[in-house]
Amino acid sequence: MRVEIEMLGSGTSAGVPMIGCECWVCRSPNPRNKRLRASVLFRVVKDGSERRILVDVTPDVRLQALRSGFTSVDAVLITHTHADHCHGLDDLRAIYWGGGKKPIDLYGYPESVASLRQTFAYIFDEDYDYKGIARINTHVFEHEPFRVAGLTVTPIPVVHGNMRVAGFRIGDAAYITDTNLVPESSIELLKGVKLLVLDALRRAPHPTHMSLPQALEVARQAGVERVFFTHINHDLEHESINSTLPPFARLGYDMLRASVEEDGSVKVHDIEPSGLPPIVALR
Ligand SMILES: [Zn+2]
Ligand SMILES: [Zn+2]
Ligand SMILES: [Zn+2]
Secondary structure (H helix, E strand, C coil): CEEEEEEEECECCCCECCCCCCCCCCCCCCHHHCECECEEEEEEEECCEEEEEEECCCCCHHHHHHHHCCCCCCEEECCCCCHHHHCCHHHHHHHHHHCCCCCEEEEECHHHHHHHHHHCCCCCCCCCCCCCCCCEEEEECCCCCEEECCEEEEEEEEEECCEEEEEEEECCEEEECCCCECCHHHHHHCCCCCEEEEECCECCCCCCCCEHHHHHHHHHHHCCCEEEEECECCCCCHHHHHCCCCCCEEECCCCCEEEECCCCCEEEECCCHHHCCHHHCCC
16 A cells, blocks of 8 residues: 655645735745645555545635646545634535545544534535535544545544544554644554654644644654644744754645655655746745
């Protein structure tokens, strides 16, 4: 099995650049400082076929799908239902059409599914008579690993202020966003993970997100081979912060792809900034 994580977005809730901000990172011409809202696509090749598992449906999901080039997914996993992670849900309709109008399987904690059913009541209303919407089948999980599209997904619970958030492990790759605390029991679930994409908002502590030093410590405790940080705000300039990090850790960036290959090696498929499509040249 080969597990690739594609970072569809590496930015915090307001994105980078942030509307109205004139700081040097928001004004940076470097495409790696342009961050859509945080999301990843797991591309898993097993038995010769690729399964695409989308994690979260951000307000930027349309741009993210166009930029990445995927037109359908095998499933959607929800970390939690904050607006920056789920309020692109309506845009799943084009991905539903791309998948041949096969209902999309969506997995979340029970409270996440309940919240989506309330926020997007029309999508889940069988009697809603406008047909241009996605059909979504919801599924819930708790602590046990569950099967999605022939793959085993292990939920990794983490703390995000007063709520829980689900991280996800597939094979030896894992994604954890929006957390100020990864409990010891969840560090255990990360043991053996080689590639981790992990929340690191900024340099200073924050009540609901990890700081860069905290995230580095979690990655060290878990013993991962490579870590890329995500959910990054405009405090962290890509090149200058990267030059301060140990070799196994880097700031992630939009469109970065990294994988755990069949033989267990970790590969990073770096994209040169000049090779990024024009859609990221926001200003
Ligand atoms: Zn968030
Ligand atoms: Zn700024
Ligand atoms: Zn959040």
